[in-house]
Amino acid sequence: ADAAAVAPGDSAPEPSILTELVDVDVTVAFNDAALAACCEHFGLSELGTFRLDAMRMDPSSPDVTRPRSSQDITDFVKRSSLTVNGPSRRTSAMLIAGSNVSSYHQGPAALGSMISFDLTRPLASQGIMWTDILVMQYSPPEKDEEDDGGVNIWDEPPSSPDNVTYEENKDGEMVITAATLNKLVLELTNEEKVDTNFLSTFLLTYQSFTTSDIFLNKLIQRYKVPDPSSGATQGDFDVSIMPIRMRVCNVIRKWVEVSYEDLGDELISRIVELANSMALEKQCESLSKIIQNALRKVRNRRQGFGQFHAKPPPALVPRNLYDENFTVLDIDEEEFVRQISIVDFDHFRSIKPAELLNQAWAKSKLQYRARNVLKMISWFNHLSKLVAALILRTESLKMRVKCVQKLINVAKFARQYNNFGAVMGIISGFNNAAILRLKLTRAQLPKKASETLQELEEMMSSEGSYRGYRACLSSANPPLIPYMGVHLSDLTFIEDGNPDKLGGLINFEKRRLVCKVITQLQSYQQNAYNLEAVPRIIQVLTKSVKETDDQLYQLSLEREPRGMTKPSKK
DSSP, rough: OOEEEEEESSSSOOOOOEEEEEOOOSSSSSIIIHHHHHHHHHHHSSEEEEEEEEOOOOSSSEEETTTOOOHHHHHHHTTTTTHHHHHHHHSSEEEEEEEEEEEOOTTTTSSSOOOOTTTBGGGGGTTTTTTTTEEEEEOOOOOOOOOOOOOOGGGGSSSTTTTEEEOTTSOEEEEEEEHHHHHHHHHHTTTSSHHHHHHHHHHHOOOGGGGGGHHHHHHHHHHHHHOOOOTTTTTHHHHHHHHHHHHHHHHHHHHHHHHHHHOOHHHHHHHHHHHHHHTGGGGGGHHHHHHHHHHHHHHHHHTTTTTOOOOOOOOOOOOTTTTTTTTTSOHHHHHHHHHHHHHHHHHTTOGGGGSTTTGGGGOOGGGGGOHHHHHHHHHHHHHHHHHHHHHHHHOSHHHHHHHHHHHHHHHHHHTTBBHHHHHHHHHHTTOOOOOTHHHHHHHHHHHHHHHHHHHHHTTTOHHHHHHHHHHHHHHHHOOBBBBBHHHHHHHHHHHHSSEEEETTEEHHHHHHHHHHHHHHHHHHHOOOOOOOOOOOHHHHHSOOOOOOOHHHHHEEEEEEEOOOSSSSOO
């Protein structure tokens, strides 16, 4: 299929259209490969809202030939009355940073019937043909209103309750609880003391109250110490200026080390420009090298995940792996867990601190920030639905009981591999309304299997704020995968229970609470599973479940009709 990008226009009757022709592979999920390819071709950021429209000409039309140029597409789009707002002759789907929202329109130039795209699945499997035209509308992410910190950092008034508040912590130290952005940056670059905890908290959470550009502006302001006041000697100035500049450089170094992938080319260019300007002053050459070495280090570093000295355990590959009738139930229970752990951990380790701020995963305007969190949520839902579908696709009661036993064993292995997300995903599948009503199936389960399931359910119970899960998590040795639902709830509780500002000042104590949760999750991201990926098994396990919730419930009624008290004689 061909793709063209459409940029939102103002109130003009025709949108502006980028007339570049791009071939799109519709045999793979659009948001896995084609989205990135289109963004690269059209120079768009993936952090935004995308609307994908499939357009098919009427077979009876004399213009039914496949477009051969970008101008052909432009002309066709205009003939089809494409508008950014309002109905058009197309079938469409909207993608918000990995979270799919589908919609559809019907008209003379649309597909033959109303369909809804799932951009996490190949478009070819949803009726898109190679001759169809895909038109992509792009809207950049909305920018938040940010406080620029007010005055220049050197003009910040002396400390008072109007710009900074303190309280004594459990160690008897006075710590900042709320402050202006200027005061926070002054504390960050304090030349008299180094507070590593304050630095870590700030770097993990600053995007919840300012932007990277504004933060860099403040650091540059802090670096440019004003000329000495009258009466101060140049020697006094040199003694006081270098410690401040050294602190600024060390903050930038740490910032680059922990957040390089998130800073963006423009911001990195500004940091390089700052380092180059430092090198022009002989006494600051060493400071320039601090930043340049940090940049060189992060550019050359390789991800340590998946690189081990020891060989992974041999994969338990079934003999019929490449048979046409190979299914999920042919996979060994332990290998099932190994392969989903590879997929699950890949999602988990990709989550950046900024994705966990301001409940971005739950707010449509901020979801572009939380792409990997949304992927992990989507994977959890997929696993849960897969469990229910596997059980309900099994017609005979005897085989259905064996299927449930197998899945309980999978959950047991998931616990052994410390994949708490998978344990909860499988339990969630068992608690699907379509599965809970299968009383005959449950009654046939062996006692040991029932007891195992009960133990796992007790471990993941929400009782006592998931007391059992938290105890198991704290005693587990990495690698492990947490159940993200608990930790996202913790963050939500912190966000909802603590205001962003106190008396107009940034509530930094709230950021300490958020940092504690994020730091815990980061510690789990450091140790990957030493496992051998089996692409064929992963392909089967990640294949979308076609049945809807209503269809699954209908299958449940077919397997065990209402009022059924004895197994069928069939």
